[in-house]
Amino acid sequence: MAILEKTELIRNAAGRLVPETANGRPQVPYLGVGKYRPIGNIAAPSIRTAADYPDNGDKRVADLETALRKCGLRDGMVISSHHHLRDGDHVALMALEAAARIGVKDLVWFPSASFPSQKGAIELMDSGVIDHIEGSMNGPLGDYCTQGKMRGMGVLRSHGGRWQAIQDGEVHIDIAVIAAPTADSFGNCDGSHGKSACGSLGFALADSIYADQVIVVTDNLVPFPCVPWQVQGNNVDYVVSVDSIGDPARIVSGTTQITRSPDRLRIAELVALFLRDAGIMRDGFSFQAGAGGIALAFVRYLKTMMKEAGVKARFVRGGSTKYLVELLEEGLTDYILDGQTFDLSGVQSIASNPRHVATSPFTSYNYHGKGNFASLVDAVVLGATEVDTNFNANVVTHSDGRLLHGIGGWQNCLAAGCTILAVPSFRDRIPVIVNEVTTLCGPGELIDAVVTERGIAINPRRQDLLNAVKGSKLPIRPLQEIKSEVERICGGMPQRPRLGDRSVAIVKWVDGTVLDSVWQVV
């Protein structure tokens, strides 16, 4: 793609204007929840022949550049990476910079997520090595995109949507580069051990299965076999040993800190009280909460309430942290089903406790699976940048149009029995409850409650929840009422920032249809 193409816009079922094509590929506009049912066969890798691989299983090559050359790297290829090393990752940029040295152009970088420390990719986009990023863009990369500087169009997908896009052939990975905290020379690898341990490697699984060529990069090469293995060496072409795959301090936090902000603690407590009083917290229930300050505090409050009520969960879903590990170790949950591991306690637990199980976007989130775990979860607690009075929510852009966050598993989690957005009602004078979200990421019909420091709004579609909390002491209020109160506090409704009419990225729904556009910020 030489330059961002001018494309026709079409209004989708959510009423949002979206481009008909992206990066030269025709797109299906969003049709509604569960409405899109593509036909055909799931994508498959080409046939491999074991005779082409060394009998002694030693797939090591000297360095990443050699591996990329052996993979036949050329212009326009799709290079993938995973984000289990989070802001501490060195491998993705190492690979892209090696590609630049080889002299190729117009690559598509297909990370499972990108982080601020990978802002070096901006230079590679400026110089034309990378055409565009298909994956979440945080901070500086998001800014670069919304400033309209990226040549191709950004494609934002959920974790499940990434697996879906690989399986239905929308994205074909030419070369997958997998950072591995422990690996053997055959390519078996795992994330739970080694100096750069990160817990699960689930985000790299699809890449290992479907990419034409797979390179494993490790800083902890062990003699065969690497046990346990999460990625199978049978899918791996080359193994590269390096001094360091990342900065351990930024891969996992030593200890995750619970917020001390009284307002956030109040939100967390209200979420826990809501689960209790709505009858969702009962013996054998399940929930998922992330690693944000409110989510962590919520787990602590819920734990106290579970003990008081004498109930335990069947399973909880990670991102795991010390607080989930405590639930497991104190017998308050039978299992942790873990998508990613956020702190040292989580890493130690997944490495040693058989009830702490690594999952992948396939088991948890994939639209093309025969079901997935996300819809089996009783309640999920999520954040959002904005929510409108119909409960539609935004998680990627701020109200000024800047793209600052990825979708992650957020969209996939909306399938839970009860989806709760735990958000402050305003941030820095900027109301969170708005007339219309800047970017639609989650359809309001899937969002059941919004918990703010000023009260809890239940989606009127959930009469069952409204009935369940009747007679409780919870501050249940209409969303519109909270909105009006906040606007009074903030001195009226905010101005609508002016956005350009050029779509610089698209937001995919979990089924691969286009839910919304991200517009260039003028």
Added chain:
Amino acid sequence: MSVGTETRTWQIGEAGHCGSEIRSDVHVRIEPRDDGGISIDLESRVLPYYGDAIRRQAEEVLEALGVKHARVVIHDEGALPFVIAARIEAAARRSGLGEGTRVLPDLISLPESSPRDRMRRSRLYVPGSEPKYFINAALHGADAIILDLEDSVHPDEKDAARLLVRNVLRAVDFLQCERTVRINQLPLGLEDLEEIIPESPDLILIPKVEASDQILDVHHKIAEIKANYGMTRPIWLMPILESALGIERAYEIATACKEIVALTLGLEDYTADLGVVKTSTGAESFYARQRLVNAAHAARVQAIDSVFGDVGDLEALRVWALNSRAIGFEGMGCVHPLQIPVIHNAFAPTTVEIEKAQRVVAAYHEAQKKGLGVVSLGSKMIDPPVVQRALKLMAQAEAMGRLT
């Protein structure tokens, strides 16, 4: 108004705070000049949303203050309108402009006035110069919010904090909380009253009281301001005893005027006065606390305990608060919202107490019905004070939501 063009008493005036660590505040710099009108230079982290509103508000406030020619630089960190108004007014006054003019934000409807004997289990201190804490302070369920002008405000910020707290009283809804202000030590505290009293706070805390004269000074000043403004709503007083002398005069102070509803004490200053170390068990202040409780009860006002400073140790707080209640206090101060539920639980009647009171009250009603003068429970005769205490405890338990 006159701005002294001839005398040239102007100077650059600045107020408020900005920086990446600052939230919900605004820094305003006013540079008066002879002509050229008003120029506003605005930087704000909410510029795309409220840039126009901030400009408009700044122009209105400056006009109301009579500032006609000045270069104004505003660096905003997401301050709410009542904060912006207070900071502009403070900067203008510091620059020598706007003297004698108040620019008041819209008044939200005043809550009911505060009953003399209302429940005062917890009072949450909020620093008077920290805008970020005001707006949600009441959400945490304290019985009272204290907008503090005294120890939490730097001496150089007293004038600005006073304007901020005044605006807070007009613009922030404190829900169920009693709206209270801790003024500065006299005589500075009397200047605080000039700004604060017209906004109808429910109660004034008077720090470092050692003599009833101090109470009377405050009493007269408030009466004078209320008369000027034609105000009739009660404004209660809570003296804080913070010295050996103050404790010795507790009863005299508690009875100095009829607006006094409670006595409390400040243990940091008290222990400093004694030259002893303040401990988490409080053995060194036991006499002072017990003496205050006795004086307060003698004067028929509430006895309220000091604050518990260690925010991290909620268990020690719980023990302290249980002990407080046991020796006759009805509440204590909080420096963090996390302390509020701990204190409320500690000051609530226990199940055993409630059950006993229920039996006493039932026996009392039974005796009334039978026309008996003597109330008895089993083989025991119940004295009238015991009945009274049981009735009070039941009322408390009801108010604290402990009766099912």
